[in-house]
Amino acid sequence: xxxxxxxxxxxxxxxxxxxxxxxxxxxxxxxxxxxxxxxxxxxxxxxxxxxxxxxxxxxxxxxxxxxxxxxxxxxxxxxxxxxxxxxxxxxxxxxxxxxxxxxxxxxxxxxxxxxxxxxxxxxxxxxxxxxxxxxxxxxxxxxxxxxxxxxxxxxxxxxxxxx
Numbered sequence: 001x002x003x004x005x006x007x008x009x010x011x012x013x014x015x016x017x018x019x020x021x022x023x024x025x026x027x028x029x030x031x032x033x034x035x036x037x038x039x040x041x042x043x044x045x046x047x048x049x050x051x052x053x054x055x056x057x058x059x060x061x062x063x064x065x066x067x068x069x070x071x072x073x074x075x076x077x078x079x080x081x082x083x084x085x086x087x088x089x090x091x092x093x094x095x096x097x098x099x100x101x102x103x104x105x106x107x108x109x110x111x112x113x114x115x116x117x118x119x120x121x122x123x124x125x126x127x128x129x130x131x132x133x134x135x136x137x138x139x140x141x142x143x144x145x146x147x148x149x150x151x152x153x154x155x156x157x158x159x160x161x162x163x
Contacts, residue, residue, distance in 0.1 A: 005077075010071060010074050013067055013071050013074065017064060017067050020063060024056060024057055028053060031049060031053065032053055034046075035050045048111050049115070051108075051111050052112065055105070055108040055111070059105065063101060066097035066098060066101075066138075069090040070094065072086075073087055073090045073094075083152055084153070085153070088153070091143075091146040092146055094142045095139050095143050095146060098135045098138040098139035099135070099139050101131070101135040102131075102136050105128070105131045105132045106132055108128065109128050109132070112127075116128075
């Protein structure tokens with residue numbers, strides 16, 4: 001397979017890393033400063049907002065790890081190793097990263113609920129659940145792809161042995 005066949009996907013994976021990094025930096029410099037000042041004055045809401053910002057920042061680690069594995073998967077496709085154990089391992093790591101992201105946002109949900117109660121905005125809880133559901137869907141999709149790839153590899157090995 002030509003190396004140029006996946007260049008657009010590689011570009012998309014790299015570009016997917018930029019907005020979360022920029023948004024997290026913006027959140028810390030804009031909202032974080034205000035929350036820190038409020039927390040220093042003893043406001044409980046300041047501590048809650050800082051906790052949410054901390055969990056959002058921590059969730060970047062598995063997100064970037066999943067993007068890295070996605071990039072590796074595209075490299076395996078380029079060198080005709082798409083049907084290999086390396087691809088299965090990359091999908092497994094993507095699945096685990098998505099589950100970790102989901103777990104982090106489950107931990108953040110009580111903090112989001114406190115903010116929603118303070119602001120009298122029950123819709124905020126539903127918005128807080130969106131990253132959880134998105135990460136679970138990605139994890140399930142990666143698990144399905146992992147299983148299909150394992151079966152395809154087994155069939156490929158079986159066919160190679162019969163020839």
